[in-house]
Amino acid sequence: MAKAAPIWLRLLLGALLLPLIWVGLALLLPSALSSAAVDFVDDHVRAELRAALGGSLLVLPVLVGGARMPRPEQLPEDIKAIATLNAVPLRHESFDDDTENIVATVLGVAAKTRRWEDRGAWKAKIAYALGGAAAACMFVLVAALIHFWILSRPLSASIGAPLTTLLLISGMASGAWLGLSFEARKRKLR
Incomplete structure (x- = not known):
């Protein structure tokens, strides 16, 4: 049974307009030394994911380190909803373009229409x-x-x-x- 998110985490997520969820290989794949981070019920990353997905916030998954969005059957029940979200990649080879896409997604406007920049x-x-x-x-x-x-x-x-x-x-x-x-x-x- 998953525990409820701590009050400090709920307050922090309540202050955010759009949390970015960084999805990396260490989060999803088990290594030779340990299981995947999402396999542990009390893992702080899983708790943050659960709190973000459980609220009324828009969540933007960002794929880093060559990670791909997991299929719903690869994830525990309480964070399965992340697999249905559209994700944006952040790659070393195209870092500038990828960060521009992330900013455009978060702000909802393209670079040419952001006069304040x-x-x-x-x-x-x-x-x-x-x-x-x-x-x-x-x-x-x-x-x-x-x-x-x-x-x-x-x-x-x-x-x-x-x-x-x-x-x-x-x-x-x-x-x-x-x-x-x-x-x-x-x-x-x-």
Whole structure:
């Protein structure tokens, strides 16, 4: 007869939204030295499994170390329900992709839709906007210098001071817009 989970375990599981159950070979398969961990009624791992499965929590089995989900007949009655759950693998060869899949499963959203993880986005946008504005100012400056060398008078004398100021402001604004467009295109390609 399986004992009820201790109060500390029930409180801990009650605080979790989604417990991850790590399923490894040591949990399921007997070794030369001992039986499988799930074969012992008082095993703490089995008690945690029983408590997680017995509550109203969503449980996500994570297969590690080459483990496979056991068939229901391989498991004791009190934790048989884990065999009916969809599991996600965590392999050494594809660790980054597997952890991304686990996070996406837990959060319910893919990486591209998790805006809160895009920490550097605002800094990058500001940097590209400033870079575009600086490039546009350099373009206007070079154009003004060429105008001065050819006509031997400043640009403001030819088109007036207000239009020169407007040219600089519009050049900076369009440069910033081009910088932001470049950053957005670059981000989409990632």
